[in-house]
Amino acid sequence: MPTVVLIGTLDTKGREHLFMRDCLLAAGLDVVLVDIGVLAEPPVSPDVTAAEVAAAAGASLDALRFTREGSDTRAVALAAMERGATSIVRRLHAQGRCDAMLGAAGSGGSTVISGVMRAMPLGMPKLLVSTMAASAAAFFGTRDITIMHSVTDIAGLNRVSTMILRNAALAVAGMVNGRELTDGGGKPLVAITMFGVTTPGVLRVQERLEQAGFDTIVFHAVGSGGRAMEQMIDDGLIDGVVDYTISELTDEHLGGVFGAGPDRLTAAGRRGLPQVVVPGAIEVLNFGPRATVPRRFDVPERRLIVHNPHVCAVRTTQSEAVELARILSGKLNRATGPTAVLLPLQGLDSYQQRPDGPFIDEEADAAFFAELRRTLRPNIPCREEPLNINHPVFADAVAETFLTFWRERRDRPEAKP
Amino acid sequence: MPTVVLIGTLDTKGREHLFMRDCLLAAGLDVVLVDIGVLAEPPVSPDVTAAEVAAAAGASLDALRFTREGSDTRAVALAAMERGATSIVRRLHAQGRCDAMLGAAGSGGSTVISGVMRAMPLGMPKLLVSTMAASAAAFFGTRDITIMHSVTDIAGLNRVSTMILRNAALAVAGMVNGRELTDGGGKPLVAITMFGVTTPGVLRVQERLEQAGFDTIVFHAVGSGGRAMEQMIDDGLIDGVVDYTISELTDEHLGGVFGAGPDRLTAAGRRGLPQVVVPGAIEVLNFGPRATVPRRFDVPERRLIVHNPHVCAVRTTQSEAVELARILSGKLNRATGPTAVLLPLQGLDSYQQRPDGPFIDEEADAAFFAELRRTLRPNIPCREEPLNINHPVFADAVAETFLTFWRERRDRPEAKP
Numbered sequence: 064m065p066t067v068v069l070i071g072t073l074d075t076k077g078r079e080h081l082f083m084r085d086c087l088l089a090a091g092l093d094v095v096l097v098d099i100g101v102l103a104e105p106p107v108s109p110d111v112t113a114a115e116v117a118a119a120a121g122a123s124l125d126a127l128r129f130t131r132e133g134s135d136t137r138a139v140a141l142a143a144m145e146r147g148a149t150s151i152v153r154r155l156h157a158q159g160r161c162d163a164m165l166g167a168a169g170s171g172g173s174t175v176i177s178g179v180m181r182a183m184p185l186g187m188p189k190l191l192v193s194t195m196a197a198s199a200a201a202f203f204g205t206r207d208i209t210i211m212h213s214v215t216d217i218a219g220l221n222r223v224s225t226m227i228l229r230n231a232a233l234a235v236a237g238m239v240n241g242r243e244l245t246d247g248g249g250k251p252l253v254a255i256t257m258f259g260v261t262t263p264g265v266l267r268v269q270e271r272l273e274q275a276g277f278d279t280i281v282f283h284a285v286g287s288g289g290r291a292m293e294q295m296i297d298d299g300l301i302d303g304v305v306d307y308t309i310s311e312l313t314d315e316h317l318g319g320v321f322g323a324g325p326d327r328l329t330a331a332g333r334r335g336l337p338q339v340v341v342p343g344a345i346e347v348l349n350f351g352p353r354a355t356v357p358r359r360f361d362v363p364e365r366r367l368i369v370h371n372p373h374v375c376a377v378r379t380t381q382s383e384a385v386e387l388a389r390i391l392s393g394k395l396n397r398a399t400g401p402t403a404v405l406l407p408l409q410g411l412d413s414y415q416q417r418p419d420g421p422f423i424d425e426e427a428d429a430a431f432f433a434e435l436r437r438t439l440r441p442n443i444p445c446r447e448e449p450l451n452i453n454h455p456v457f458a459d460a461v462a463e464t465f466l467t468f469w470r471e472r473r474d475r476p477e478a479k480p
Numbered sequence: 481m482p483t484v485v486l487i488g489t490l491d492t493k494g495r496e497h498l499f500m501r502d503c504l505l506a507a508g509l510d511v512v513l514v515d516i517g518v519l520a521e522p523p524v525s526p527d528v529t530a531a532e533v534a535a536a537a538g539a540s541l542d543a544l545r546f547t548r549e550g551s552d553t554r555a556v557a558l559a560a561m562e563r564g565a566t567s568i569v570r571r572l573h574a575q576g577r578c579d580a581m582l583g584a585a586g587s588g589g590s591t592v593i594s595g596v597m598r599a600m601p602l603g604m605p606k607l608l609v610s611t612m613a614a615s616a617a618a619f620f621g622t623r624d625i626t627i628m629h630s631v632t633d634i635a636g637l638n639r640v641s642t643m644i645l646r647n648a649a650l651a652v653a654g655m656v657n658g659r660e661l662t663d664g665g666g667k668p669l670v671a672i673t674m675f676g677v678t679t680p681g682v683l684r685v686q687e688r689l690e691q692a693g694f695d696t697i698v699f700h701a702v703g704s705g706g707r708a709m710e711q712m713i714d715d716g717l718i719d720g721v722v723d724y725t726i727s728e729l730t731d732e733h734l735g736g737v738f739g740a741g742p743d744r745l746t747a748a749g750r751r752g753l754p755q756v757v758v759p760g761a762i763e764v765l766n767f768g769p770r771a772t773v774p775r776r777f778d779v780p781e782r783r784l785i786v787h788n789p790h791v792c793a794v795r796t797t798q799s800e801a802v803e804l805a806r807i808l809s810g811k812l813n814r815a816t817g818p819t820a821v822l823l824p825l826q827g828l829d830s831y832q833q834r835p836d837g838p839f840i841d842e843e844a845d846a847a848f849f850a851e852l853r854r855t856l857r858p859n860i861p862c863r864e865e866p867l868n869i870n871h872p873v874f875a876d877a878v879a880e881t882f883l884t885f886w887r888e889r890r891d892r893p894e895a896k897p
Contacts, residue, residue: 086658089658090654090658185631185640185643185644186640186643186644186647188647188651190626190651196616196617196620196704197617198617199613199616199617199620199627200613200614200615200616200617203613203616203629205631206629206631207628207629207630207631207643207644207647208628208629209607209626209627209628209629209647209648209651210616210626210627210628210629211624211625211626211627212620212623212624212625212626212627213624214602214622214623214624214708215697215698215699215708216698216699216700218698219695219696219697219698220695221667221669221695221696221697222667222669222695222717223602223603223669223697223712223717224697226602226603226624227602227603227624229658230603230605230624230626230655231626233654233655233657233658233659234605234607234626234651234652234654234655235651235654236654236658237507237650237651237652237653237654237655237657237658238647238650238651238654240650240654241503241506241507241646241650241653241654242650250638250639252638252639252640278636278637278638278639279636279638280632280636280638280640280641281632281633281635281636282632282633283633287613291631291632295640300639300640
């Protein structure tokens with residue numbers, strides 16, 4: 064029988080979780096009830112106690128419970144319970160005892176529960192009923208979490224709260240019970256990164272790959288997109304990568320707003336996936352509205368484009384471009400699978416469209432290309448095309464490079480069918 | 481057979497909605513497919529076309545479609561489609577052909593679809609798969625909307641997107657198919673408004689009412705709470721009101737951050753519900769962090785309390801207090817049901833705790849009480865107690881006043897059983 068991990072602060076919200084447990088049991092599901100409350104003994108007996116959760120984080124519940132009130136203490140307790148619960152739910156999942164997660168919480172509980180949910184695989188149903196609608200964005204992270212607005216405080220069972228909590232339990236039951244209804248299809252899946260200024264090239268690559276029998280999945284390279292892609296690769300959901308837009312490296316290195324963390328452009332190499340990399344938009348450093356550009360970048364020597372009211376783009380300098388070439392080659396040199404680089408010499412995005420694109424800087428770009436060639440591992444092919452990144456012939460060359468990798472891979476005996 | 485209204489911009493996301501339709505049909509549900517796309521003809525034929533949606537808003541789809549690109553044009557089209565779709569889905573609901581709503585959308589579509597969902601009753605399942613996790617708070621509003629983070633763009637069916645869209649459809653199917661599993665209970669439900677500084681009094685009222693056989697539902701009076709309560713009263717979900725914290729009137733009148741709109745404190749009176757009103761915290765005007773208090777309120781003559789790093793409270797002046805008394809009596813004088821006011825002469829919240837609460841201002845409060853008595857309709861009882869609002873004897877008097885109304889109501893022949 065499929066099992067739902069039902070998780071909450073049972074000291075303050077015990078009745079509500081028992082109500083949801085009844086709904087899940089009535090829908091024919093098993094339930095593992097996990098307590099993450101640190102304030103008091105719960106009025107119900109859970110399957111996993113708060114003391115066990117604390118212990119899984121190497122902490123003592125008594126210590127978490129009896130420390131004096133204060134925001135640091137509270138934060139320490141929440142962090143410990145999140146760590147412990149993540150470890151326990153991961154173990155339940157590995158044992159086949161977590162087919163879905165459900166919880167209902169206020170501010171602190173939503174933080175802990177969404178943290179555990181973010182550690183669970185994509186596609187596993189995870190539903191959080193939360194009073195903290197305003198913080199939903201932070202709870203989602205890069206995971207397919209479902210958040211139901213509780214509307215009222217989660218404090219008592221009444222005509223309104225039972226309606227909402229029942230819907231939450233039934234939604235999870237529907238997801239779990241219907242799991243086998245349809246099939247996701249078996250085509251190999253290629254991830255592609257995109258910006259507005261690289262869109263024509265990406266659409267062309269996408270079209271070519273779909274004609275060749277692939278599914279594609281496009282990520283908007285604004286930080287969250289790159290992070291989600293790296294995570295999906297690590298989850299084993301992606302079969303190949305065309306990394307066509309990598310200015311997340313620039314933002315990460317120079318403090319722009321679209322950084323995707325230090326692990327960007329590592330997962331495909333680590334897992335040995337075929338990847339074709341184009342340094343699209345790497346000359347672009349992104350900030351928010353015009354007024355938020357830091358003073359050190361807001362100088363007359365720098366070119367600056369107000370992309371829209373929310374995004375302002377700054378052109379990198381030659382020395383920054385050279386540093387970025389080294390960062391890129393450092394990442395690619397560690398790749399364990401087939402890897403190639405294609406360089407569009409007539410512009411890395413539509414900001415560099417010839418003849419008069421505002422971000423054209425021949426010297427800086429030439430230095431970037433030269434440093435990249437100099438520092439890349441010799442057995443990583445680095446092909447140049449005298450075209451803009453959005454030119455269809457360039458995009459076709461990228462798609463063809465990927466398809467060649469794929470064919471060679473399939474010809475090797477260890478490749479999957 | 482229960483029916484799900486499936487709504488989306490079918491011109492750009494037709495395939496994805498057809499996929500979800502198949503999932504819903506496989507789960508044994510009927511589907512009404514509504515198109516709100518204004519860019520092009522959809523590749524599928526919906527049950528309600530975009531032209532019909534536009535017409536329901538008194539607009540022509542051609543006009544919406546062919547106007548030149550530009551943010552105003554786009555906003556006009558979105559507003560028209562939201563208006564039209566709301567009217568159509570409301571009609572479907574009245575005809576018993578909308579048991580749930582489901583949609584998947586990016587930025588513009590999420591705005592339209594969540595707007596329609598906010599117009600639908602509480603408890604009716606409403607699930608939106610959205611790429612715009614960061615805007616989730618705005619999409620929820622005061623409704624029990626469920627938002628599933630799409631993680632990737634909603635652009636194509638692949639291994640990842642089918643997993644997520646299938647879960648969305650199955651969650652809705654679970655909610656609809658399980659509707660009769662359990663029962664919400666039949667106790668009458670009393671709404672109570674609360675602030676941190678009125679909490680002891682509210683908890684005492686709540687305890688008294690629950691002992692007397694009522695369910696209670698508490699709203700945090702920070703704008704969203706008051707709005708949600710007014711809407712639930714209008715939805716017929718609430719049987720009586722103890723309005724114990726009304727500084728949302730102050731914020732609405734003077735431009736604070738916790739305003740709840742002009743309709744606050746009107747729904748109970750309009751629907752004839754028994755209501756007991758205590759002007760809790762009405763002397764408090766709320767702003768965000770200390771630095772955000774507007775200059776005209778940040779003057780030495782005003783008392784100001786940093787409640788926490790996120791909230792700064794400003795004491796109203798005597799003339800403002802008198803205006804607020806008139807606003808309050810103006811609202812209560814229009815009430816059609818049993819209405820009473822109780823005045824805690826020793827302080828409207830814990831900021832006015834005797835002997836030295838920082839917001840004590842005997843003159844301003846006396847002027848407020850006098851103006852309220854002078855302007856209230858004579859047949860609205862206005863009782864005074866020489867106690868603080870958080871004193872248990874005061875809270876008991878409030879609860880007893882409500883219970884008396886309830887008993888009198890039940891004794892009248894037209895009262896519901």
